[in-house]
Amino acid sequence: MKKIFVVAALLMLVSAFSTPSAKACTNYLITRGASTDGSNMITYAADSHVLYGELYFRPAADWAEGTMLDVYEWDTGKFLGQIPQVPHTYSVVGNMNEYQVAIGETTYGGRSELGSQDGAIIDYGSLIYLALQRSKNAREAIKVMTELVETYGYYSSGESFSISDANEVWILELIGKGNGEKGAVWVARMIPDGYVSGHANQARITTFPLEGKTSISSDKMDKIFNSEVQNVYAKDVISFAKEKGFYSKEGKNKDFSFSDTYAPVDFGGARFCEIRVWSFFNDVKEGMDQYFDYCKGNIEHDEKGYATNRMPLWIKPDHKINVLEVMDFMRNHLEGTDLDMSKDMGAGPFGNPYRWRPLTWKVDGVTYCNERATATQQTGFSFVAQSRNWLPDAVGGINWFGVDDASSSVYFPVYCGITRVPETFAVGNGKLMDFTSKSAFWIFNQVSNFAYTRYNEIHPEIATKQKALETKYLAFTNIIDLAAEGMFKKNKATAIEFLTDFSCNQGNNLVDEWKDFYGYLFAKFMDGNIKEKDGNNQNPKMKQPGYSKEFYKTIVKTTGDKLKVVGDSH
Template structure:
């Protein structure tokens, strides 16, 4: 009976990929014991074909009693309503606030019947940015976020949130209760120090410890600030699943799996989502081959109907993770695997590791898929948030920020204490259908889209410049850290202005340099040629590399003698 129950429940579910406009994002989480310099780090790629990449800024402010704030859905701009403002809100640069608290997310949809909640006022985007304005720590953010949806309702579908501060890193997974009920069910778990985790559009928390020394339910939220507590969950997370026939009424609570009940994994959940987590885990551990079959979409079910071959929620890396390694993890196209996107026919003659949407397609009634890699063309912005407990907060937090496809972007340092952002990255500088070459988003898109046309020739030049700039920035911040830390002892305001000025200069200088870089690349690779300046000569040297031997052979195989030269040479 239990197996029949589970199969019936599965019929009620849809994956996030059945929703055409759903956001698809990637997060990696690194605890300080797993990083080379002892910093906590999370990454976030905000991936949407209609998201304009810009760096949000919300200054600290005091608010009069009775002030109300308007809430708009982040994805669509739809007005949802008003909620009371708090007395004081904190300075927020992008997805990181002045206390080194950072939050990212990925959408996974989950149970269709829970995907909407009429009258709800808080969507997942508002939840992140309200929490950043109202919280100093990850634990406080979890309390704020869960209380907000309990009070005002949850407007979005299933979400995973990465939440980090200078001491801890947490993952919070949440799904609404659907129409007729207010709020959400959720579980939050602290990543053990020395471990790494990740999520990419699929729920990853399965079973979790129930009430005890290290685990509390939401009716005891006053205990969340006890450092021994490492798991927190909605008091009705299990009973609600039973009520909605998502878990057997006689099922044992200790066997309850959040993901398998509210968002079970299927082929798409593994191949398009868990695969991205696998690629990161595979970079830092030699023990991931055993999970590759699962990540490719071969999901095996046990007698309960749960996936029996899932990857762990967190792993211990073979060696500590460097900042540059984490940045490059955001640039993965499944290189080094049998699914390497630059190696099959879809890559075209120039090894382009991108596939234009839709994600799936049919031939003769059979459905096939494109890979969904971490690095993707539809990224609006991405970041690596770095929190360091040995420095003053305004210095210790760096939001390494970039716009557009991470593989062709550059992460520059925005100190979390900054009181303004670079003009070229600021909100209002251009829009998705409003081009301006003064905007970092458009400048980077020009370079990236040029690279897509002849990837194996153009991207290596982008990569060289990317590495050079990020190395420079990382060297600069070591000096800036020391100088700002010293300034804080005598003049905190001057130190914050110093950090702000540095961050803004780096961002705007990067945009200017990248704009010139586009001109250089366009001239060099125009018209299918590769041209290089030849001293003071009027004409450059020129190469016409054509296509690879393998691609020419493919042309002959598919065209026969149609292009065969008879009795002479072509020009």
């Protein structure tokens, strides 16, 4: 019976990830005390097979009284309804606003009966971008987001949100109430300074502190700006679960687990989602091996049905983390583990750590799965948002932005106070079925998809160039920070234009350089050969390395004598 439940849950999760509008994303959260320079950082990989990677921009604006805002679902563009506009909205570039507030998300779905709400207007994408336009800090963003769904209903399924500013990092997990009752139930927790956290399509908040000095319920939201408050939750998050039969009416409130009640972890939640968080935790702390069996889908339960061998919501890393490391955390393929995607037969002859969908498949009636690592080919865009409280907001916030697969992309610096974005990354420059060589998304896809054909030889060249560029950009920002901070004291408008020019130039120049890089790679690796220039000689040096010995043995094993050379004595 247990096996039937696990397979059914797995198929439900796979179905969700196969829906065109479904997101399969990854967020990592790093607090000031855990970073080398004292900055807060959150990451976001927006993964979808139909998401076109581009850099959104919404300028600050004033709105007349009575102005109504049209709300469209982010995933599909479907019109959901109208809500009143606020008098003033803040500038937003990507997923970061002019006050260094950044928001990312991952969809966990949760209980299917809570997955839709008739008449709801606010989807998870609208929550993000409305909050960014209306919030000066993370706490205000939480207040805005939860009040929006309470007032206008929640259109999406369960979501985890990462919310950061220059001083704090929070995780908010939210799920709708289903049909019959408007709004959502939710819990928000501040990540303790010096710690890191993560989420990747599986709800992760379990038990949480109830009313007290550090915790408040939603009927006391006026207290959310008290710095002692580190936990906030919907006043009915537990009573609603009891009313619906999700949690025993005799169950103690202090034992209530948000995730185990509203989004219980199953095989897919662990193997396809939690393992992404584990790969990050494993990179920064010794001893995470104890959770690897759980992340492979082997879940232990107590008498309530709650999972007992889960990872903690946050951990204290063994070392301080810099922004270049964070970029690399987004490029993980489970290297160094027994699930390393470059090591099994699915990697082909060239160690390709990618698998084409579907996520699961059958042989002789038995279901098997591909791994779902952090770095994936279907990423539309990703970022590392860095907030620094010792600088003016327009300088302190950097949205390190990249498009396509993070493993072969390059994160370039976009200051949060800029007034326009690079044309090569701008909305409207190309579409998913409309190729243009002027678009960053298409140029980076050319390189990454070419690399998939001979990964073990081509990707190391990408990684070398990637690291050189990102290291250069980091050195540049150290200088730009100083210059812009000084300019702010004399003329704020000039300083912002300086930051805008810098960010746009880096993005546009990067795309030009990546075009040339694609030409270099294509000339070197086309037709299965590996060529290099040979001085002034007309013909290049050429190698034809073929396949590995192990792959040749596999060919012989599967073909028998079909390819054997007759008469060969060796």
